[in-house]
Amino acid sequence: MQSERNVMEDPPPELAAVEPSADTTVTELFKAHRLGLVRFAFLLVGDQETAEDIVQDAFAAVHHRWRRLADHDQLLPYLRTVVLNGCRAVHRRRAIARRFGVEREVPFWSAEVQALLGETRREVFSAVRDLSRRQREAVVLRYYLDLSEAETAAVMGVSRGTVKSTVSRALSALAVKLEEGR
Numbered sequence: 001m002q003s004e005r006n007v008m009e010d011p012p013p014e015l016a017a018v019e020p021s022a023d024t025t026v027t028e029l030f031k032a033h034r035l036g037l038v039r040f041a042f043l044l045v046g047d048q049e050t051a052e053d054i055v056q057d058a059f060a061a062v063h064h065r066w067r068r069l070a071d072h073d074q075l076l077p078y079l080r081t082v083v084l085n086g087c088r089a090v091h092r093r094r095a096i097a098r099r100f101g102v103e104r105e106v107p108f109w110s111a112e113v114q115a116l117l118g119e120t121r122r123e124v125f126s127a128v129r130d131l132s133r134r135q136r137e138a139v140v141l142r143y144y145l146d147l148s149e150a151e152t153a154a155v156m157g158v159s160r161g162t163v164k165s166t167v168s169r170a171l172s173a174l175a176v177k178l179e180e181g182r
Contacts, residue, residue, distance in 0.1 A: 022066035029075055030059050036145065037083050043140045044087040046129060054086035080145070080155045084137060091133060127177040135170035142167050 034055060041051035058079050062069070069078065128136055134156075141152040142163065152167075153160045 022063060025072065025075070026059060026063045026066070029062075029079070033076060033079065034059070037079060040080070040140060040145055041083050041087055043125070043128065043144060044084070044136060045090050050090055054083055054090065057086060058082040077151065077154060080141070080147075081157070084141075084155055087137075088133070123178060124174075127174050130177060131170050131173060135166055135173065138163055138166040139170045139174070 037055045037058070038048075038051050041054045042048055045051055045054070061082055062075060062079060066072075069075070128139060131139065137156055138152060141147050141155055142149070147155065149160050149163045149167075153163045156163065158166075
């Protein structure tokens with residue numbers, strides 16, 4: 001009987017392994033940065049539901065790996081990298097599906113999105129969406145999330161010089177694309 005009572009009083013091992021500070025820290029981080037990360041993912045994948053799933057998975061990964069993360073002060077950059085990698089995985093899965101003839105319609109311009117965005121913003125979003133994957137990532141990280149070149153390079157896993165040249169080419173392409181639309 002004694003052992004049964006201890007089992008009932010002790011939390012399950014997966015819950016006991018999580019420090020209380022992990023719950024608090026991840027919850028605060030979630031409240032402060034979830035929307036920005038969802039917008040970031042949305043700009044890269046063009047689908048709100050998928051963007052929300054990617055961000056949710058990123059926060060779950062941080063919580064799950066809490067004890068193995070070396071620097072808890074660098075959680076936001078880590079989350080950005082996890083979200084970026086999640087977006088890349090979505091693009092890989094979509095490319096594989098296209099190779100097998102399964103074309104998925106991405107609900108990019110829903111009525112809800114159109115109501116929220118003006119025509120000019122839609123043109124800019126459309127132009128950004130037409131950039132190459134790397135250029136889109138660099139522009140969104142650098143200007144939408146307002147990260148420095150060094151922070152952008154860290155999230156993308158490239159050098160600072162690569163970020164500079166990629167952003168420069170992307171801005172040139174955007175200027176041409178937006179000028180054509182006029």
